Amino acid sequence: MSMPVTPQPQAKKLAEAxxxxxxxxxxxxxxxxxxxxxxxxxxxxxxxxxxxxxRDFVISSSGNAALAAGLYVxxxxxQHKTDPxxxxxxxxxxxxxxxLLKLKTIKNKFITIAKTENPKQSAFLLAKMGAQLLxxxxxxxxLVGYAGLYAELSKIKDLKAVFIPTSSGxxxxxxxxxxxxxIPVHIVQTDACHPFVKTTPxxxxxxxxxxxxPLLFKEGTKGVVHSLASAIVDKVGLRKPEILEALKKxxxxxxxxxxxxxxxxxxxxxxxxxxxxxxxxxxxxxxLRQALxxxxxxxxxxxxxxxxx
Numbered sequence: 350m351s352m353p354v355t356p357q358p359q360a361k362k363l364a365e366a367x368x369x370x371x372x373x374x375x376x377x378x379x380x381x382x383x384x385x386x387x388x389x390x391x392x393x394x395x396x397x398x399x400x401x402x403x404r405d406f407v408i409s410s411s412g413n414a415a416l417a418a419g420l421y422v423x424x425x426x427x428q429h430k431t432d433p434x435x436x437x438x439x440x441x442x443x444x445x446x447x448x449l450l451k452l453k454t455i456k457n458k459f460i461t462i463a464k465t466e467n468p469k470q471s472a473f474l475l476a477k478m479g480a481q482l483l484x485x486x487x488x489x490x491x492l493v494g495y496a497g498l499y500a501e502l503s504k505i506k507d508l509k510a511v512f513i514p515t516s517s518g519x520x521x522x523x524x525x526x527x528x529x530x531x532i533p534v535h536i537v538q539t540d541a542c543h544p545f546v547k548t549t550p551x552x553x554x555x556x557x558x559x560x561x562x563p564l565l566f567k568e569g570t571k572g573v574v575h576s577l578a579s580a581i582v583d584k585v586g587l588r589k590p591e592i593l594e595a596l597k598k599x600x601x602x603x604x605x606x607x608x609x610x611x612x613x614x615x616x617x618x619x620x621x622x623x624x625x626x627x628x629x630x631x632x633x634x635x636x637l638r639q640a641l642x643x644x645x646x647x648x649x650x651x652x653x654x655x656x657x658x
Contacts, residue, residue: 355381357652362621363634367641368541372650374505374624378498378657379630384451385413385657386520390485390494392421396481397490398481399425399434407480409439409468411516411582412448413657418483419455426459427576436460437475439468448658459489486517486587495523502652508532509649510601513657514632514641517582518545518588525595534601536592537636539576544586544591546603577611577628580656602645606635614638630655 355378364373376630391414391475395406408418415438426433438452442464456462465471476482485491502508502524513521515536525534586592596603606614614634618626626634633653 353517355504357501360622360653363618366617366621367638368648369641369651371509371647372507374508374650374652375592375624376498376511376652376654377628379655380655383615384388385565386498386654387417387485387657388420389498390491390519390523391417391483393494394483394485394490395421395425397436403481404432405435405437405463406483407437407439407472407475408483409472410443411580412445412452413481414485414582415440415462416448416451416455419452419460422460423457433459437472437480438462439465439471440450441468442466444498444578445658451658458460461648464474485498485519486583486585491519492523495520496527499524499527502532503528505650505652507649508652510535510647510651511654512537512633512636512651514578514581514629515545515592515603516542517583518586518592520654520656521601522588522591524596525591528599528600529571530595532599534595534635535604535640536596536601537604537606537632539581539632540605540607541576541579542584542606543603545589546605576606577608578606578632580629580658581632602640604636604639606632606639610635610638624655626655627658630657 355375360373360375374511381388383392395418403628418436419438421435422434436459438461440462452462472482510533511524512535515521515538521534521536582624595601611628611631613625614631615628618624618631618634632653637651637653
């Protein structure tokens with residue numbers, strides 16, 4: 350099952366509103382048949398492990414990865430009725446309602462969905478019992494899937510920067526590896542979850558913390574606990590060394606988005622391009638706006654990764 354191509358339209362009106370002197374493109378991973386950019390990696394992981402004999406899988410997710418896994422397993426089972434895969438999905442109590450509704454549509458006797466207080470631990474427990482854990486943040490097989498995404502992005506003429514909403518960092522690292530550092534990779538996290546941004550060295554700003562918006566709390570004190578971008582949940586940041594390398598060698602920068610900035614970005618995208626960005630996807634635009642506000646001048650085309658719901 351080959352990975353499909355997603356649209357990457359030019360956003361001329363948005364670029365004009367931002368005052369960009371270069372071209373701006375939107376990589377519409379939200380239109381991926383598997384729901385988001387996670388459709389690049391999760392299906393590939395399942396396909397690989399299934400070819401090695403695995404039949405029982407488990408995943409914990411804020412929604413997008415679970416949906417990609419569920420949709421792929423459903424499609425796989427339709428083609429392999431005598432040898433189906435089983436998938437256990439663990440989700441948190443505060444999952445986005447729209448994502449939950451989508452997940453419920455693919456629930457069947459082979460795909461189970463459970464809400465738990467600690468979905469990650471529930472998944473780990475099932476993995477200890479023999480199920481194959483699908484975890485992008487630690488499985489480098491996930492990186493391979495983003496080579497296809499880079500291949501599509503590389504078709505954009507004179508591409509010089511990509512802004513990526515970032516949770517575990519797998520997408521950013523995958524694009525960095527696939528591009529061999531040729532295209533600056535910029536990551537955008539939230540003020541509620543930003544394990545990479547606090548200590549990101551910035552060639553652009555020449556500071557230890559590559560943050561365009563100010564920190565909203567001091568180290569050791571309670572800060573923001575909720576962001577509209579609910580898919581940014583990885584507070585551990587196991588790929589931190591890889592992210593630091595990707596940003597340093599590709600000359601990328603890390604940014605942090607507030608809810609106000611997210612709302613403003615969503616409104617601007619709709620006003621100019623009539624596109625309804627999700628809060629998670631809007632992070633890419635927030636990062637670009639912050640970069641421009643800090644005096645960054647792109648030396649070529651810019652792409653925003655519209656990741657999904």
